[in-house]
Amino acid sequence: MPALVTGGGGFLGRYVVEQLLARGETVRIFSRGDYPELVRNGVQVVQGDLRDRVAVSHAVQGVETVFHVAALPGIWGDWQRFYEINTLGTEHVLRACQKHGVQRLIYTSSPSVVYDGQSHLNGDESLPYPKAWLCHYPHSKALAEQAVLAANSAGGLRTVALRPHLIWGPRDNHLIPRLIERARSGRLTRIGSGENLISMSYVENTATAHLQAHDELQQAGRCAGRAYFVNEPEPVRLWGWIDQILELGGLPPVKRSLSPAAARCVGCCFELIYTLLRKQSDPPLTRFLASQLSQSHTYSVQRARDDFGYAPPVSFEEGMRRLAPDVRALARRLTGYVDRLPG
Numbered sequence: 001m002p003a004l005v006t007g008g009g010g011f012l013g014r015y016v017v018e019q020l021l022a023r024g025e026t027v028r029i030f031s032r033g034d035y036p037e038l039v040r041n042g043v044q045v046v047q048g049d050l051r052d053r054v055a056v057s058h059a060v061q062g063v064e065t066v067f068h069v070a071a072l073p074g075i076w077g078d079w080q081r082f083y084e085i086n087t088l089g090t091e092h093v094l095r096a097c098q099k100h101g102v103q104r105l106i107y108t109s110s111p112s113v114v115y116d117g118q119s120h121l122n123g124d125e126s127l128p129y130p131k132a133w134l135c136h137y138p139h140s141k142a143l144a145e146q147a148v149l150a151a152n153s154a155g156g157l158r159t160v161a162l163r164p165h166l167i168w169g170p171r172d173n174h175l176i177p178r179l180i181e182r183a184r185s186g187r188l189t190r191i192g193s194g195e196n197l198i199s200m201s202y203v204e205n206t207a208t209a210h211l212q213a214h215d216e217l218q219q220a221g222r223c224a225g226r227a228y229f230v231n232e233p234e235p236v237r238l239w240g241w242i243d244q245i246l247e248l249g250g251l252p253p254v255k256r257s258l259s260p261a262a263a264r265c266v267g268c269c270f271e272l273i274y275t276l277l278r279k280q281s282d283p284p285l286t287r288f289l290a291s292q293l294s295q296s297h298t299y300s301v302q303r304a305r306d307d308f309g310y311a312p313p314v315s316f317e318e319g320m321r322r323l324a325p326d327v328r329a330l331a332r333r334l335t336g337y338v339d340r341l342p343g
Contacts, residue, residue: 002026002044003214004063006093007070009035009045011174012108012167015207016067017043023211030059031070050089053096060096065104065218067210068093068148071141073174075289076274076282079136086140087147094151102157104217106210107148109161111199111229111299112138119295121197125227125303134288145227152225158217161227162209165299169203169319170326179242180330183251187284190257192294194239199231199298202319205312206230209304216308223307229299232316238293248324249331263290 003020007013008029020027021041028044029035035045048055050070060066072085090107097105114123115138116130129146133139145161152159168175182188209230216223243253258266267290270283304310314322 001062001064002028003065003067004028004030004060005067005069006030006050006059008043008067009033009038010069011172012164012203012206013067013069014038014171015169015203016069016210019204019207019211028059028063030056050092051084053092056089056092057096057099060093060102061100063100063102065106065214066093066097066102067106067108067214069108069210071108072137074137074282075135075286076271077136077280079140082136082140083143086137087143090144091147094147094157097157098151104214105148105151105157105159106213106217107145107159107161108210109145109148109163109227110138110141111163111165111297113142113145113163115292115297117291119196120297120299122298122300123229124300125229134291135286149225149227154221154224158221158224160213160217160223160225162206162213162304163227163229163299164201164206164209165199165229165231165297167201167203167206168323170323172203172326176245176323176327177330179245180249180251180327180334183246183249183254184331184334188242188254188256190239190254190293191263191290192257192260194237194254194257196238196294197235197296197298198238198241199229199235200241200316201231202312202314202316204314204319205232208313209310212308212310213304226303226307228304228307228310229301230304230310231299231301232312233301234316235296235298236316244320245323245327248320248327250328251331260290260294263294266290 005016008017009031030046046059114127129142148159264287267285267287274283
């Protein structure tokens, strides 16, 4: 029976699909887009929206395992949209799994579900869900994660939630392009001293964690009903890593800086303006983003090691080597675009 990957055409989802194919699995994806290149590799593509309960049920029918990777990311936007896609969409997946007798559900969560506005240093899974939220994404994902873990059943559907932090790597269509574009336009500003540490999740390692958790659910099931941080064991300095990315793209390091307090104030002003104007696009800065860019956020992966043998196969250095061609190609494309602008 095939494995279903929601969001299988996206950044992380594509790597999960490829690793499943590499070990001989039959794969189906559920996504809004069409992916003929995946079809050519034998993947069954089912198009639909997570908000459509009937479409989700149709996609889930006839599978044993679901990797629920699809989500709406972002630091700004309408609560209803985040809630419908991330929370209700996950509930649609859960109901469909229960209806069709799916045995395993691996859910892609986020460390932001426990973000309380403070730095986390070597945080573990004992961190509680906060009582207040600085943006809708982590709130909607936390509600979804709780539903996934509550749905775990020893005699039925086994579930697990994985929390990769700052997913990066080749084919990234979000984080790296935004960094390069902002740096080229002179809009990239360091928040804080630049010494803050973060845990990072190389995309191939994150996909491997999903398959390792799946295998444990299929065997002893030690990870059933639990959440796990999955990232590289050693943290890096966020702004040092950003400077490395810019260097790969032929760009100078970040020079301008803003204090965390000033950044939060600016973010608050942008939030007010965007609310009054009812703008749905991301503001240049928000209180959530200011805090994320200035604080340390590092997480222990010991629980994942103990319960399902999490061991990232790709080192940070090797990941940067694999990423380099993408960054250089992106910088060349943006340079060509900028050079063609009038004036």
